[in-house]
Amino acid sequence: MPSVDGVARDPNRVLVFDTTLRDGEQAPGFSMGVAQKLEMARALAALNVDVIEAGFAAASPGDEEAVRVVSGEVEGPIFCSLSRATESDIMAAHRALGHNRCRRLHIFLGTSPIHRRAKFNMSADEVLAQAVASVQFARTLFEDVEFSAEDAIRTEPEYLGDVLEAVAEAGAQTLNVPDTVGYSTPEEIGGLFQYLNRRVIQRYPHTILSTHCHDDLGMAVANTLSAVKAGARQVEVAINGIGERAGNCALEEVVMALRTRADQFGLFTGVDSTKLVGVSRLLSQVTETPVPRNKAIVGINAFAHEAGIHQHGVLADARTYEIMLPQDVGFDGTSFVLGKHSGRHAVAKRASVLGHELSGNALSAVFAGFKRRADEIGEIDDAELVAIIRSETEETRGIHAAV
Numbered sequence: 101m102p103s104v105d106g107v108a109r110d111p112n113r114v115l116v117f118d119t120t121l122r123d124g125e126q127a128p129g130f131s132m133g134v135a136q137k138l139e140m141a142r143a144l145a146a147l148n149v150d151v152i153e154a155g156f157a158a159a160s161p162g163d164e165e166a167v168r169v170v171s172g173e174v175e176g177p178i179f180c181s182l183s184r185a186t187e188s189d190i191m192a193a194h195r196a197l198g199h200n201r202c203r204r205l206h207i208f209l210g211t212s213p214i215h216r217r218a219k220f221n222m223s224a225d226e227v228l229a230q231a232v233a234s235v236q237f238a239r240t241l242f243e244d245v246e247f248s249a250e251d252a253i254r255t256e257p258e259y260l261g262d263v264l265e266a267v268a269e270a271g272a273q274t275l276n277v278p279d280t281v282g283y284s285t286p287e288e289i290g291g292l293f294q295y296l297n298r299r300v301i302q303r304y305p306h307t308i309l310s311t312h313c314h315d316d317l318g319m320a321v322a323n324t325l326s327a328v329k330a331g332a333r334q335v336e337v338a339i340n341g342i343g344e345r346a347g348n349c350a351l352e353e354v355v356m357a358l359r360t361r362a363d364q365f366g367l368f369t370g371v372d373s374t375k376l377v378g379v380s381r382l383l384s385q386v387t388e389t390p391v392p393r394n395k396a397i398v399g400i401n402a403f404a405h406e407a408g409i410h411q412h413g414v415l416a417d418a419r420t421y422e423i424m425l426p427q428d429v430g431f432d433g434t435s436f437v438l439g440k441h442s443g444r445h446a447v448a449k450r451a452s453v454l455g456h457e458l459s460g461n462a463l464s465a466v467f468a469g470f471k472r473r474a475d476e477i478g479e480i481d482d483a484e485l486v487a488i489i490r491s492e493t494e495e496t497r498g499i500h501a502a503v
């Protein structure tokens with residue numbers, strides 16, 4: 101069973117906290133009911149994520165029920181509910197998770213000047229006091245408490261350090277530093293995590309820093325990796341990168357970046373990467389939202405090649421244009437897509453697989469017909485290629501016969 105203590109014993113292990121069913125699910129178009137969350141949670145458990153944030157129990161009776169059912173029926177990861185820093189929210193999470201030994205409460209409270217002023221009309225000291233009181237109350241009901249300083253990136257670093265130290269003292273073991281609005285840059289977030297690591301983790305070595313990056317400027321994955329390099333040992337991520345607005349950091353991208361560039365990071369996760377494509381497809385079906393073709397790691401183009409030069413290179417040695425094995429993320433293999441950029445060699449090879457050995461004039465005729473048709477319709481699938489072969493080879497035979 102994953103635990104903060106277990107991870108602390110291996111300083112190179114990065115915990116994967118999946119928030120597909122909470123931050124992901126709360127984004128427009130990605131709403132999931134209890135049955136859908138259950139199906140996804142089973143797949144996430146099989147993927148071997150460490151923590152599943154199953155919902156926000158106080159948000160609605162349906163979400164409370166989803167947290168209860170998912171955490172009651174699925175085994176393996178730590179189950180977690182989000183909660184505001186209030187007793188009533190914490191109680192709702194406890195009602196939903198109470199029966200489950202493997203559970204975590206995740207409290208969040210805005211700490212930045214704009215959140216303190218616009219949302220709460222509270223001073224910095226009042227926010228800090230509420231953070232501490234909520235963690236103290238939570239620890240009377242939960243062993244495992246995470247605290248998120250919402251909008252941490254736009255919070256004064258010194259004050260953020262004060263808040264995190266105070267909640268660590270009150271009993272929070274995971275200290276999450278969210279880039280709630282996707283505003284940070286890799287250099288900035290790296291510097292912040294270095295500072296917090298030096299200041300807070302040195303003093304509370306049993307705690308871990310966590311990163312939670314949104315993608316408003318398209319830097320969620322880069323920012324997450326930078327935070328990890330600077331000491332974060334939990335990443336909060338979502339399948340296919342779903343989440344508020346432009347989304348969260350994509351689980352599959354961070355996991356494969358850590359694995360593929362172990363030379364850069366020297367870190368690992370417990371995720372079974374061979375299940376990434378399957379979980380991505382399941383989420384796509386459940387939410388009726390297609391995965392973009394060019395999505396990193398799990399899009400259908402991730403290991404597909406149409407251009408003749410690339411196909412030729414990959415046929416000679418896949419490493420010319422692929423940096424991961426397709427099987428390592430759950431694809432059957434590399435796919436060669438035939439289209440107007442494909443070469444004669446790839447067309448002949450596919451034709452041969454389909455039972456047509458082409459050479460000489462016949463191949464030239466098929467290849468010319470193939471290019472004309474590809475200009476018209478784009479991708480040429482097997483049925484289309486067979487139709488072209490039939491029509492062109494008959495024409496070739498006809499011409500020969502006429503001559």
Ligand code: KIV
Nearest residue numbers: 208248250251278280
């Ligand atoms: O983006 C954010 O700040 C959050 C918190 C609730 C962790 O989702």
Ligand code: ZN
Nearest residue numbers: 123280312344
């Ligand atoms: Zn978020």
